[in-house]
Amino acid sequence: MALRSQIVLFLLLLFDAAVVYSNADENFDVRSHLSTVTRYHMAKDISHNSYVPSNIPDQCKPIHLNVVARHGTRAPTKKKLKELDALASRLEVLLENVKEQKSTVLPAWLWGWKSPWTGKHKGGELISEGENELYELGVRTREKFPDLFKEDYHPDVYPIKATQISRASASAVAFGMGLFSDRGKLGPGRHRAFAVISESRASDIMLRFHDCCQNYKAFRKSQEPYVDKLKEPVLNKIAQELVTRWGLKFTTHDVSSLWFLCKQEASLLNTTDRACALFSSSEVGLLEWTDDLEVFIVKGYGNSLNYRMGVPLLEDVIQSMEEAIKSKEAGLVHGSYELARLRFAHAETLLPFSCLIGLFLDGPEFEKILNEQSLELPPKPPQKRIWHGSTVAPFAGNNMLVLYSCPSNNTSKYFVQVLHNERPIPLAGCGDSDFCPFEVFKEKIAAPHLKHKYDDLCKVESDETKQINPTSMFWQIFSWIFPTSGAQAQKDEL
Numbered sequence: 001m002a003l004r005s006q007i008v009l010f011l012l013l014l015f016d017a018a019v020v021y022s023n024a025d026e027n028f029d030v031r032s033h034l035s036t037v038t039r040y041h042m043a044k045d046i047s048h049n050s051y052v053p054s055n056i057p058d059q060c061k062p063i064h065l066n067v068v069a070r071h072g073t074r075a076p077t078k079k080k081l082k083e084l085d086a087l088a089s090r091l092e093v094l095l096e097n098v099k100e101q102k103s104t105v106l107p108a109w110l111w112g113w114k115s116p117w118t119g120k121h122k123g124g125e126l127i128s129e130g131e132n133e134l135y136e137l138g139v140r141t142r143e144k145f146p147d148l149f150k151e152d153y154h155p156d157v158y159p160i161k162a163t164q165i166s167r168a169s170a171s172a173v174a175f176g177m178g179l180f181s182d183r184g185k186l187g188p189g190r191h192r193a194f195a196v197i198s199e200s201r202a203s204d205i206m207l208r209f210h211d212c213c214q215n216y217k218a219f220r221k222s223q224e225p226y227v228d229k230l231k232e233p234v235l236n237k238i239a240q241e242l243v244t245r246w247g248l249k250f251t252t253h254d255v256s257s258l259w260f261l262c263k264q265e266a267s268l269l270n271t272t273d274r275a276c277a278l279f280s281s282s283e284v285g286l287l288e289w290t291d292d293l294e295v296f297i298v299k300g301y302g303n304s305l306n307y308r309m310g311v312p313l314l315e316d317v318i319q320s321m322e323e324a325i326k327s328k329e330a331g332l333v334h335g336s337y338e339l340a341r342l343r344f345a346h347a348e349t350l351l352p353f354s355c356l357i358g359l360f361l362d363g364p365e366f367e368k369i370l371n372e373q374s375l376e377l378p379p380k381p382p383q384k385r386i387w388h389g390s391t392v393a394p395f396a397g398n399n400m401l402v403l404y405s406c407p408s409n410n411t412s413k414y415f416v417q418v419l420h421n422e423r424p425i426p427l428a429g430c431g432d433s434d435f436c437p438f439e440v441f442k443e444k445i446a447a448p449h450l451k452h453k454y455d456d457l458c459k460v461e462s463d464e465t466k467q468i469n470p471t472s473m474f475w476q477i478f479s480w481i482f483p484t485s486g487a488q489a490q491k492d493e494l
Contacts, residue, residue: 028281029042029272030272030276032390033288034267034288035263035291035292035295035390036394037394037395039129039395040073040133040395040421041133042390042394043394044422051424054424054434056404057409059407059408059409060405060409061404062145062402062403062405063328063339063405064321064403065141065148065339065342065400065401065402066317066341066343067141067342067399067400068349069171069342069398070345070350070398070494071130071344071346071396072134072395072396073129073133073267074126074130074167075117075120075123076123076124076268077124080123080264081123084115084117084257084261085115097249105246106246107274125167129268131171134172134174134175135175135177135178136178137178138174138175138177138179138180139178139181140422145340151339155195156338158342159341159342160176161196161198161342161343163198163199163201163208163346164199164204165346168346172342176342177191179342205454206312206313206343208345208349209312209352209454210309210348210349212458213454215309223302230293230377234286234287235256236252238287241280241283242254242278245278259279262274262276267395282381282382285382288388293377293378297377299348300352300392301361301365302377304369305457306351306355307351311356311449311454312454314353314446317401318450320338320341321416321442325403325438328405346493346494347393347493350399354392355369357418358428358445359420360392363432391421394421398420401419403415404416411437416435416436416437416438417434417435418436
């Protein structure tokens with residue numbers, strides 16, 4: 001009887017574990033795990049902690065707003081369209097090898113699959129879903145800050161800037177249409193015209209600093225073998241799992257291509273039962289981590305050059321706040337001076353800016369950044385991590401820096417609140433508060449970076465380059481001795 005009871009108890013525990021595992025799998029939504037390809041509506045409500053935002057005193061009123069936003073959801077680039085066509089040919093070969101076996105395991109969609117974008121010759125443009133993301137963001141921004149946007153439009157009061165890349169400028173237009181909707185006389189929607197200003201792509205060190213910084217380009221290229229080596233064990237393991245599961249001889253390159261297809265289908269087409277269904281939820285978590293790892297190394301906290309080259313943008317933000325304070329102190333009429341500075345660019349802009357103001361860090365990590373010490377890489381699942389591409393820089397991801405005037409505050413008259421994807425976020429450089437005295441924000445968070453000059457950071461033969469070269473040389477030698485079999489890192493601009 002005792003043995004029978006033990007067996008029954010064991011089966012019950014096994015059943016409970018299976019139910020928990022099943023529920024966990026059912027609650028898993030791959031659309032929230034697409035790294036920087038995650039759609040904004042999925043990303044903006046993701047919360048990896050239980051942070052409680054500050055209660056802003058009633059006497060504090062917003063007097064200026066800075067926005068730095070990434071473009072909305074876009075189509076695959078021309079290069080990636082070709083890769084998807086190549087994947088179709090590769091699947092045809094793999095399936096030909098098992099055609100005689102008449103496998104019932106293989107998903108039916110694989111047979112005769114063609115890319116949903118077959119026949120498309122251009123890519124990378126903002127799609128309708130991306131337009132809607134920015135339009136709705138514009139509407140919500142006006143609703144959240146009605147006092148800032150009650151004035152009639154004037155380009156000096158509400159300057160809007162975007163890069164020369166069409167998806168960024170189109171995002172600026174969509175945002176402006178939402179922000180100024182019902183404020184004009186154009187068409188049934190009562191739209192109004194507004195200006196969007198762009199710098200030349202070749203000299204835009206404000207929003208495309210990554211494209212103008214030669215040292216950064218050299219550093220990023222030097223990291224490709226390193227990133228590939230970090231990814232390779234994960235891709236190898238998942239390739240083996242897929243071979244066992246589906247009976248097709250998938251390589252690591254195939255895994256990388258199928259993961260890219262999964263991200264495009266889930267993000268752009270809202271389809272999760274095809275390419276994404278080839279992977280288990282744990283495999284998706286690992287693939288997401290490899291993407292996040294690459295973003296961390298070549299665009300985030302992996303190297304100080306990644307974000308310090310964004311000092312022109314940080315300078316512009318601080319200068320706009322100082323001008324707003326001067327205008328307030330001078331008693332100028334509301335609407336006679338700038339009330340918001342709105343910028344639309346890329347993940348390569350948003351990510352470094354988030355790092356410059358110390359987002360997604362704890363206190364000790366912030367001190368390391370100030371001392372130019374390297375941070376540990378984001379830990380591998382199932383360990384928890386702060387750095388998720390899906391929250392750090394999803395499509396239409398944004399940072400809003402709200403400058404408040406608090407006239408009756410005894411310690412400081414002006415405060416800065418940072419909203420990331422429209423939610424207050426703690427600032428490690430301000431005691432993990434999201435409501436920071438302007439002088440503290442300026443001196444403790446911004447000043448350590450502003451001592452660096454863009455030209456000194458980015459010109460060839462700077463100290464930064466000398467620090468990079470040994471790593472570059474090591475990994476070049478390493479790659480010659482041990483050539484990578486995994487897929488090459490995706491180098492497309494985000």
